[in-house]
Amino acid sequence: MHGTHGEFQKYASTRERHRDRRKREIDVSCFSDELARLETDPSGRRWLFVPYDQLSESIGPLSHEDPTELGIVLVENPWKAARRPYHRQKLALVLANLRHFAVEQAARGVAVRHVVARGPYRTALEPLIEELGPMRVMRPAEYELRTDLAPLTERGALVQLEHEGWLTTAEDFGASQKKGPPWRMDAFYRQVRRRSGLLMDNSKPIGGKYSFDVENRESWTGETPAPDPPVFEPDALTIEVAEMIGTHFAAHPGSIDLASLPASVDDAEVLWRWALEHCMPCFGTYEDAMSRASSGLFHTRISGLLNLHRLLPSRVVDDVVALDIPLASKEGFVRQVLGWREFVRHAHEATAGFRELPDGAPRRAERPGDGGWARWSGSTWTDESEGEFFDGGACPSALGAQQALPLSYWPGHPSGLACLDRVVEDVWREAWSHHITRLMVLSNIAALLDVSPRELTDWFWIAYVDAYDWVVEPNVLAMGTYGVGPLMTTKPYVSGAAYINRMSDYCAACAFNPKKDCPITNLYWAYLDRHRQAFADNPRMRLVLNSLARRSDSRLRTDGAVFEWVSSVLGEGGTLRPEQRLEIDDA
Numbered sequence: 114m115h116g117t118h119g120e121f122q123k124y125a126s127t128r129e130r131h132r133d134r135r136k137r138e139i140d141v142s143c144f145s146d147e148l149a150r151l152e153t154d155p156s157g158r159r160w161l162f163v164p165y166d167q168l169s170e171s172i173g174p175l176s177h178e179d180p181t182e183l184g185i186v187l188v189e190n191p192w193k194a195a196r197r198p199y200h201r202q203k204l205a206l207v208l209a210n211l212r213h214f215a216v217e218q219a220a221r222g223v224a225v226r227h228v229v230a231r232g233p234y235r236t237a238l239e240p241l242i243e244e245l246g247p248m249r250v251m252r253p254a255e256y257e258l259r260t261d262l263a264p265l266t267e268r269g270a271l272v273q274l275e276h277e278g279w280l281t282t283a284e285d286f287g288a289s290q291k292k293g294p295p296w297r298m299d300a301f302y303r304q305v306r307r308r309s310g311l312l313m314d315n316s317k318p319i320g321g322k323y324s325f326d327v328e329n330r331e332s333w334t335g336e337t338p339a340p341d342p343p344v345f346e347p348d349a350l351t352i353e354v355a356e357m358i359g360t361h362f363a364a365h366p367g368s369i370d371l372a373s374l375p376a377s378v379d380d381a382e383v384l385w386r387w388a389l390e391h392c393m394p395c396f397g398t399y400e401d402a403m404s405r406a407s408s409g410l411f412h413t414r415i416s417g418l419l420n421l422h423r424l425l426p427s428r429v430v431d432d433v434v435a436l437d438i439p440l441a442s443k444e445g446f447v448r449q450v451l452g453w454r455e456f457v458r459h460a461h462e463a464t465a466g467f468r469e470l471p472d473g474a475p476r477r478a479e480r481p482g483d484g485g486w487a488r489w490s491g492s493t494w495t496d497e498s499e500g501e502f503f504d505g506g507a508c509p510s511a512l513g514a515q516q517a518l519p520l521s522y523w524p525g526h527p528s529g530l531a532c533l534d535r536v537v538e539d540v541w542r543e544a545w546s547h548h549i550t551r552l553m554v555l556s557n558i559a560a561l562l563d564v565s566p567r568e569l570t571d572w573f574w575i576a577y578v579d580a581y582d583w584v585v586e587p588n589v590l591a592m593g594t595y596g597v598g599p600l601m602t603t604k605p606y607v608s609g610a611a612y613i614n615r616m617s618d619y620c621a622a623c624a625f626n627p628k629k630d631c632p633i634t635n636l637y638w639a640y641l642d643r644h645r646q647a648f649a650d651n652p653r654m655r656l657v658l659n660s661l662a663r664r665s666d667s668r669l670r671t672d673g674a675v676f677e678w679v680s681s682v683l684g685e686g687g688t689l690r691p692e693q694r695l696e697i698d699d700a
């Protein structure tokens with residue numbers, strides 16, 4: 114496994130050395146040569162700022178204006194990269210795609226201005242606007258970037274255009290949530306299915322219902338082999354990015370795996386073709402399954418590219434709708450991209466990233482969180498922004514959860530819970546894991562331990578290639594932890610060992626037995642017991658609260674003692690062992 118604590122010490126000791134070097138120019142030589150070779154006359158162009166996550170020529174002015182009359186500004190920003198200790202694979206994915214995009218556009222005749230910023234994006238754009246004249250930008254997806262650019266957009270120096278990458282509008286969201294908040298994804302999904310006509314037969318959903326979710330809950334035993342993801346051959350541009358990250362971002366955790374890093378538009382095509390052919394036929398069936406034999410099963414792994422717009426949501430949805438595959442798989446995929454993905458971004462935007470909630474404004478973190486990196490590394494993550502600073506996000510915690518994230522979420526501190534250890538290992542190796550591992554292992558265990566929703570969010574933001582504020586915050590603060598209460602989900606997504614055992618093969622490799630002594634089951638009951646008041650009026654929780662009422666006092670005492678034991682051992686970075694709980698069981 115990469116990125117062990119020992120390895121980290123090595124990174125940390127070189128960090129100081131690299132900090133000085135980072136102040137010098139970032140390595141761009143092979144990339145600059147390539148841009149210089151393709152350079153065209155930039156005079157008389159209309160200029161567009163293309164943020165790091167809008168890398169597509171199929172949306173916005175790049176798709177409908179003459180490339181030889183357009184100029185684009187691309188900003189590489191070590192300041193942004195250093196705001197949090199992001200996984201190196203994530204930095205590599207963003208930078209490699211940005212540089213390939215620059216070259217691809219230059220080859221089309223677009224004038225490309227590539228700059229390296231050392232602070233908020235607006236500080237890089239201001240002098241360029243003075244030099245080149247007013248610029249345009251498609252409305253940024255990230256709240257952080259919108260806030261950064263606000264002084265420029267407000268005075269018209271940067272003209273904001275509609276972001277053409279989204280599939281739905283704020284009106285769709287509003288029309289579907291007339292009674293809300295709280296907001297509900299199923300109502301939004303029905304609305305956008307009807308409005309878009311996707312998977313509709315006149316005004317009726319194809320197959321007679323909007324969701325086939327109940328058919329998509331099989332566990333996987335290997336009878337249909339899970340496909341191996343494609344392997345990419347890095348070119349000189351990608352290798353240069355990886356070397357640059359190794360040198361200038363040496364303190365960042367994780368390691369770079371170039372073979373799984375799609376960087377060019379052709380790589381994106383390869384990944385998507387693989388997903389269409391090998392993943393989609395079984396996508397629905399095994400959507401909720403988890404396995405030691407395959408970290409991704411039939412999930413497409415496209416989220417990193419989708420969020421950078423290297424693949425377009427409209428294109429992937431259309432391609433899947435056109436496939437000859439079971440309707441449950443087709444609909445399952447459409448629900449994720451047209452439904453969940455769009456729903457979460459509307460909820461994020463409607464609440465300014467959960468800074469403004471219907472029942473008030475939660476506390477905001479003063480600085481970006483490090484997701485527990487400092488405790489893990491023994492160092493302090495110092496953001497290198499000079500002067501100007503944005504907040505570190507909202508800190509809602511509807512259930513009052515405030516505990517620190519256990520070190521087991523970082524490399525080198527196995528928890529002894531095979532499910533958690535396996536997924537954490539996958540995440541640090543791949544900077545990715547699929548939906549159910551995120552929800553029912555990582556978030557579930559953190560929620561059961563009353564971990565601070567903000568700290569868990571920051572951890573996800575740091576560790577995953579596809580995490581940006583608009584998508585990671587709703588998924589963790591709302592879905593994963595119930596941090597904003599019932600605002601976006603009817604109930605918390607928590608479970609004991611029975612669910613994990615049913616949907617995975619993790620338990621077979623665990624020192625604990627899911628039917629006898631698995632601490633996760635006790636944690637589940639202890640969680641319900643601690644928060645029973647908060648759930649008392651929730652009709653979706655009535656059944657489990659009735660079961661809780663039938664649980665004996667002695668069992669509840671054991672549940673509480675297991676919670677204390679797990680919190681204390683994992684809080685110190687230790688490993689849980691079955692023999693340690695014998696004392697609790699005997700008491």
Ligand SMILES: Cc1cc2nc3c(=O)[nH]c(=O)nc-3n(C[C@H](O)[C@H](O)[C@H](O)COP(=O)(O)OP(=O)(O)OC[C@H]3O[C@@H](n4cnc5c(N)ncnc54)[C@H](O)[C@@H]3O)c2cc1C
Pocket residue numbers: 411412413414415416417419420446449450453454455457546547548549551552556573577579580581584585588589592593
């Ligand atoms: C706790 C938690 C944190 C998450 N953090 C992120 C994140 O930072 N970035 C991110 O893109 N997704 C996030 N998700 C959603 C989802 O887990 C990932 O989009 C998905 O696992 C990516 O893998 P994939 O491309 O193989 O997805 P597939 O299973 O193949 O699904 C196809 C696509 O559907 C979209 N999708 C599915 N569910 C969601 C969702 N809930 N929200 C947004 N898009 C969705 C994604 O774009 C995904 O690529 C999170 C989910 C949870 C429960």
Ligand code: SF4
Pocket residue numbers: 529530531532533609610613614619620621623624625626627631632633
């Ligand atoms: S027995 Fe419990 S801890 Fe072990 S893998 Fe199964 S659910 Fe996870």
